[in-house]
Amino acid sequence: MLIILFLLLVCYKTKVAKSNRPKPAKKIEVKKSTKNKTYDKYYNYPAEVVLKRVLKYAWKNKFIIILSLVFLIGYTYLELYQPKLINRVLDDHLLGVQTTWVKTSDGDVNYENVTYKKIERDQVQDTDDIISIVYVDNGYYMVDGNYSSSDIKEYNEELQQLVLSDETMIDAIKLDKVALRTFYEPSVSPIVKLLIIYGSLTIVIIIFRYFQHVFFLTASMRLTLNIRIDAFDKLNRLPMNYFVNEPSGKIVTKITSDSEGVRGLYQVIFSILTAVISLLMVYVELFKVNWRLSLLTLLATPLILLWMTVYRKINNKYQHRIREMNSIINAAMAQYVDCMAIIQQFNKEEAMTTEYDGLLTTNYHNKMNALRINSIFGGELLLLIQNGLLALIIYYFGRQFLTHDGAITAGALYLYVTYINKIFDPIREIFANLNSLEDSFVASSRIFDLLDQEEDKYLGFNERPNFKGDIKFEHVNFAYDETPVLKNINIHVKAGQFIGLVGHTGSGKSTMMILLQRFYDLIDGKILIDDIDFMKYTKQEVRSNIGYVLQEPALFSGTIKSNITLGIDATDEEVEKVLEMIGAKKFVEEYPEGINTKLEYLGSNLSTGEKQLISFARILLRNPAILILDEATANIDTETEQLIQHALKVLAAGRTTFVVAHRLSTIRNADNIFVLEDGQIIESGNHDQLYNSNGKYRAMYEAQYGR
Numbered sequence: 127m128l129i130i131l132f133l134l135l136v137c138y139k140t141k142v143a144k145s146n147r148p149k150p151a152k153k154i155e156v157k158k159s160t161k162n163k164t165y166d167k168y169y170n171y172p173a174e175v176v177l178k179r180v181l182k183y184a185w186k187n188k189f190i191i192i193l194s195l196v197f198l199i200g201y202t203y204l205e206l207y208q209p210k211l212i213n214r215v216l217d218d219h220l221l222g223v224q225t226t227w228v229k230t231s232d233g234d235v236n237y238e239n240v241t242y243k244k245i246e247r248d249q250v251q252d253t254d255d256i257i258s259i260v261y262v263d264n265g266y267y268m269v270d271g272n273y274s275s276s277d278i279k280e281y282n283e284e285l286q287q288l289v290l291s292d293e294t295m296i297d298a299i300k301l302d303k304v305a306l307r308t309f310y311e312p313s314v315s316p317i318v319k320l321l322i323i324y325g326s327l328t329i330v331i332i333i334f335r336y337f338q339h340v341f342f343l344t345a346s347m348r349l350t351l352n353i354r355i356d357a358f359d360k361l362n363r364l365p366m367n368y369f370v371n372e373p374s375g376k377i378v379t380k381i382t383s384d385s386e387g388v389r390g391l392y393q394v395i396f397s398i399l400t401a402v403i404s405l406l407m408v409y410v411e412l413f414k415v416n417w418r419l420s421l422l423t424l425l426a427t428p429l430i431l432l433w434m435t436v437y438r439k440i441n442n443k444y445q446h447r448i449r450e451m452n453s454i455i456n457a458a459m460a461q462y463v464d465c466m467a468i469i470q471q472f473n474k475e476e477a478m479t480t481e482y483d484g485l486l487t488t489n490y491h492n493k494m495n496a497l498r499i500n501s502i503f504g505g506e507l508l509l510l511i512q513n514g515l516l517a518l519i520i521y522y523f524g525r526q527f528l529t530h531d532g533a534i535t536a537g538a539l540y541l542y543v544t545y546i547n548k549i550f551d552p553i554r555e556i557f558a559n560l561n562s563l564e565d566s567f568v569a570s571s572r573i574f575d576l577l578d579q580e581e582d583k584y585l586g587f588n589e590r591p592n593f594k595g596d597i598k599f600e601h602v603n604f605a606y607d608e609t610p611v612l613k614n615i616n617i618h619v620k621a622g623q624f625i626g627l628v629g630h631t632g633s634g635k636s637t638m639m640i641l642l643q644r645f646y647d648l649i650d651g652k653i654l655i656d657d658i659d660f661m662k663y664t665k666q667e668v669r670s671n672i673g674y675v676l677q678e679p680a681l682f683s684g685t686i687k688s689n690i691t692l693g694i695d696a697t698d699e700e701v702e703k704v705l706e707m708i709g710a711k712k713f714v715e716e717y718p719e720g721i722n723t724k725l726e727y728l729g730s731n732l733s734t735g736e737k738q739l740i741s742f743a744r745i746l747l748r749n750p751a752i753l754i755l756d757e758a759t760a761n762i763d764t765e766t767e768q769l770i771q772h773a774l775k776v777l778a779a780g781r782t783t784f785v786v787a788h789r790l791s792t793i794r795n796a797d798n799i800f801v802l803e804d805g806q807i808i809e810s811g812n813h814d815q816l817y818n819s820n821g822k823y824r825a826m827y828e829a830q831y832g833r
Contacts, residue, residue, distance in 0.1 A: 171571040179574055180391050183352055187345040194345065194396075195403075197338035201331045202404050206411050208331075209544040211324045217537035219313035219320075223306070226272050229255040234312040237305060244312075259301070259309065262288060266306050267298040342396060350389040357381045357576055365582040366645040367606075380576050387569020394563050401552030408548045415542050429511060430553065437499070437557075444496035451489040458482060508557060512550045516543065583647065587666040593751035594656050595621035595782030597642070602651035604641060611637050613805040615651070619798070621751075624778055626793030627786045628826065629802035635786045638802075639754050642784075644668055655752075673745030673777075675755045679737040681729035686714060687721040689729075690743045704746045708773035710739035735770060742773045753783040790827050799823065 184191060226245055227233075233241030242257065258273040259266055262281050267288060273296075279289045287295045301309070358381065369377070412420040462469065462478055469478055602615040612634045619625050627635040641648055644665045653660050660668055681689050687701050701721050705711040713736055717723040729737050745753065755774070771792070777783075787793050794813050801809035801816065801823050809821050816823035 171567075171574060173567060176391070176567055176570045176574065177395070180349075180388055180395065180570060183349050183388070184345065184392050186352060187348045190341050190345045190348070191396075194338050194341035197334045197341065198400055199403065199407075201334035201338065202407050204327050204331050204334070206407060206545070206548070208324060208327055209541045211320050211327075212544075213537035213541045215317055215320050215537075216540060219310075219317050221537070223266070223309045223313070224259055224261050224275055226256060226258050227309075229257070235309050237308055242309075260288070266301045268301055269296055269298045271296070342393075346389050346392055346396075349392055350385050353385045353388050353573060354381060357385065357573060360577055360579070360581075363581040363585060364579055365647075366640075368579055377576070380572050384569040384573040387566050388573055390562055391566035391570050394566055397555055401555050404552040405549060408545050412542070412545050412549075415545070430508075433511075440499055444492055444499065447492045448489065448496060451485065451492060455482075455485050455489060458485060508550065508554055512546070516546060582665070584644070584661070584665050586664040587670070588664070589667075590670045591663060591667055593671040595619075595751040596654075596656050597752070597782060598652075598654040598657075599638070600652040600654065602638075602641065602648065602653065604637060604646070604649060604651075606646075611805050612641075615805075615807060617800060617807065617810075619782055619784075621656075621782055622780060623797040624783045624793075624795070625785070626790075626796035626799040627784060627802065628788075628790065628793070628799060628823065633802040634805040635800075635802050636756055639674075639756060639784060639786060642752075643672055643674060643754070671750050672752045672754060673748065673750040673781075675738070675741050675745065675753075677756060679729070679734075679741040681725055681732075681737060681740065683725070683727075685719075685722050685724055686717075686740060689725065689740055690721070690747060692744060694747060696747060700747065701743070704743045705739075707746060708739060708742050708776050709769055710736075710743060710773065713739070738770060739773055742770075742777050746777055751781060753778055753781045754786075755784070756786045790830055801826075 227235070227242040228245050229240055230243045231241060233243040235242045254270075256270070256272055258269050258271060260269065260273055260275045260278050261267075262275060262278045265281065267281065269288060273290075277290055279291050279293075281288055281298070282295070285295065286298065286300075288298045289295060361377070361381075409420065459482075462482065469475060597617075597619045599615045599617045602612055603610065604612040615634075615638065627638065629635050640646055642653060644660070648661070655663075655668070682692075687698065690696075690701050690704070698721060702711060702714075705714055705721070714720055714723070725731065729740075732740070774785075774792075785793050785796065793799055796812065798810060798812060799816055800807050801821075803822065809816055809819065809823055811819070817827060818824075
């Protein structure tokens, strides 16, 4: 029963198409990308794959897990031993007076100047010195011979005799309270001793449970920690196209929420494992008590397995619906919030409310259906099976009670009923985890999908190359998908030149800079830096010599100084010096804490120009040989642009500088300007040359500034 039950719960397999991912080409890499299998878009990894990987992560904390299991087995055994103590209290002491006593000189009980000693009925030999104490009609009676309460039919008060089952009459003496207390006196000390042991075991069980719980949660939290560390480390090795194709919110959800799903799956597996261990230990003890009745309890196994299969199938159907509807509702809410201005502009509040209410109502009905299934076929049905099994046991005892072979003591009955309840406790725990099991599989599949992504190539960092900045593009062709973005690009930029790249959106100017920074791997053509193929360097080595300024500056949590240094060990004086060089020291000094001013989320307490100046200072501190500005002045007003232009002159001095610009005034003094259209360079030259050639550049310039 236990093996089938465990396999049924945790080895549920989902049929999916499998294919092999190719291994990436090897170059100078930090870590090699492993060969993995890819699965469908719903991340439905087969259960055995997910379980194997979760257990692999869990096994990193094997010492803690083993300790947790040791404490689990310890307190489970003690919990099973405690009912045995109650059994001894009942059978040997509280009810033990109803047994056979022998007259002896060294007896424990002195009654009417005769000493008696308790013996087991099956040890009685034919002797006249035997008496028995039996319980009949709410009274205790002493009779000569070896009798039990089940042998007595009734007490005849007139004759003061007991009537046996075969209607035979025997003499009996009714014991009053004083006499009865005399026979109970030897049991007082053992009962107290047993109760002290019981209480001590309770304290030990509490301690064992505490340490088991602490070790279990420690292992689960470490598992989540390891998953998140690996996931974040994986992000640093993923190619740029992954971040383009995968929404950022989805990536964050995988690392934060879905990593908790792995922890949840581990906890479910561990809970099932503990339930199986508990079941095995309980059944061992049950067979020690009464092997026939233990086999009788197995009659419930087919019913539980059948019920579990049907219950999970029906319940999973509604759980999938609920999960899907939650996703739709969240997406709809995000859409409404983002488009609230349009909704109000077109007076669509009522229509959108009706639509959203419809989604909520549908989800409500799905949840109510799931609730009905859980109410009807969940714990209540398990309780019905449990009580039905107990009724069957009582019926069994009732039929066998009058026979010597089938009779069982009250203590043994208590022990068996307690163990029956302990059998259903782990089964109830398993059913409580059925709902979270499926969700945990899905969440685990999502985070493993991230970890299985093909890694970027040519990673690593040996030392920073000493670039001069001479750059050549030779017959470079590139496409993100099937549509060519760059077509046979050939340019030569000498070290220290100021280069402008202009063209309409989609012309390929930003793509050229993306390839230069190796955010995408070059497929066709060559890029040479100082006449050396830049593929001979790792990506980190190339980027260490390139300063990149975006249209929207990237700022991080921390201070102005920490955003400028970004990990470089620089003094306050060095930071203030670079700020002064680009003309940004004045605005920083306006803040009371200067360069140690805390930045709010995404630098919201700074203006766009101030953010850009910080990004300029960040690059100047690193002193790269190559500088790239991608629309760095697009969102800046004219007054601030003058400050930025000054900072740009300081920053570009002595460096090979590429400026991707729509605002042509930014590159008017460039040494060379390349005009791109449809992935090709159609014009090149300085401002005067291009303007006088009366071509595409002049048309763009006059469109912005007139004649």
